[in-house]
Amino acid sequence: MKQTTAGKILKQLVDLAPRTGKREALCVAFLCHELDELRIHYRVEKFKNKIPRFTLARLTADQHAIPCKGACFKSGTITDKASIISSWVECDKPNINFNPWSDQISQANLYRQPAIAISRADLPFLLKAEKIKAQVKVTPENFTTANILIGNHNNPKNIIFAHFDSIETGATDNGSGVAVTMAAFLQQPEILKSNLFVLSGSEELSYDQEPAYWGKGYREFEKKHAKLLKSAQKIWVADSLGNGPTKITDQGDLVHLAFPLKNPKTIKSKVRIMHGDMDRLMTVYHSPKDDLEQIQDQFLDQAVSLLLKNIF
Numbered sequence: 001m002k003q004t005t006a007g008k009i010l011k012q013l014v015d016l017a018p019r020t021g022k023r024e025a026l027c028v029a030f031l032c033h034e035l036d037e038l039r040i041h042y043r044v045e046k047f048k049n050k051i052p053r054f055t056l057a058r059l060t061a062d063q064h065a066i067p068c069k070g071a072c073f074k075s076g077t078i079t080d081k082a083s084i085i086s087s088w089v090e091c092d093k094p095n096i097n098f099n100p101w102s103d104q105i106s107q108a109n110l111y112r113q114p115a116i117a118i119s120r121a122d123l124p125f126l127l128k129a130e131k132i133k134a135q136v137k138v139t140p141e142n143f144t145t146a147n148i149l150i151g152n153h154n155n156p157k158n159i160i161f162a163h164f165d166s167i168e169t170g171a172t173d174n175g176s177g178v179a180v181t182m183a184a185f186l187q188q189p190e191i192l193k194s195n196l197f198v199l200s201g202s203e204e205l206s207y208d209q210e211p212a213y214w215g216k217g218y219r220e221f222e223k224k225h226a227k228l229l230k231s232a233q234k235i236w237v238a239d240s241l242g243n244g245p246t247k248i249t250d251q252g253d254l255v256h257l258a259f260p261l262k263n264p265k266t267i268k269s270k271v272r273i274m275h276g277d278m279d280r281l282m283t284v285y286h287s288p289k290d291d292l293e294q295i296q297d298q299f300l301d302q303a304v305s306l307l308l309k310n311i312f
Contacts, residue, residue, distance in 0.1 A: 006183035006300040013175035014292055019166040021051055024145040024201050027164050031148055031199055038186065043149040047220045048142065051205040056137035057116050061129035068116040069105050070136045071097060073207060076114025078134040081127065087117060096134055098123060104287035107167055110205065110213060145201030147221050150185065156196035156228060158311045161259070162238040163203030163217060167286040172276065172294050177238035180303045188308055195311050196228070215260035222261045235271045238307065242295040244277025246303040274303060
């Protein structure tokens, strides 16, 4: 199986975007169908989740409409320019936020208080306005998704995670991770005898916010398979690949961002994050522009080779 399989899988995942909420079921069905066609044994572990669905996101500045998107778990109104913040700032008050690295409307962070996301390109007009008003309405969406387990379920040497859900298009984040992990075991099927691959749903969003609103699917695996996590030699998380040379890190902040478990202390020393160009990702993060134009096949292929090198 050629490594270009990664590119084919990624395109199919992008075609299913946005892969969140009830649309995750389409992605689960697609992945299971692909595995069935290839006669690869797998296990589906379903779980329930709840995420915010935005029915209204509106912002006016001096009666001019400003494009925006919801970025919160709670409905409400915002009328104060002092509430404008970078989306990378934690805040427990209603706010209007922007991604400082992107001209896109980037749902980079979701807040517990009413919040909307805007483009940094609209900041100058917004800051000059005399009056602003933002409204956001959120309806919780309940749905069922799944983790798909492929390989050694009993005593895996390595456990490799990649989440298939996405906010917006999600080519880099994280169709790329799923494409790379699948291409690895399709290229070398024998690695399934000693390793476990987990294609995970609901990494991006959840009302389950302990320790973070992201990582729900990984915590569902942790709940059922804590012993496997403790016994594995290494835990790999493939996230946001293909947009630059592949890097591997065990840096604490990035591990928390990519793999937020409830009890990370016993395993954090063996977690490794595989990722691409994070600076480039930030320019399109959680926006429709995180599309196939961000990805190069050579970097997907490099990630597949590097993953295989480390888990053989």
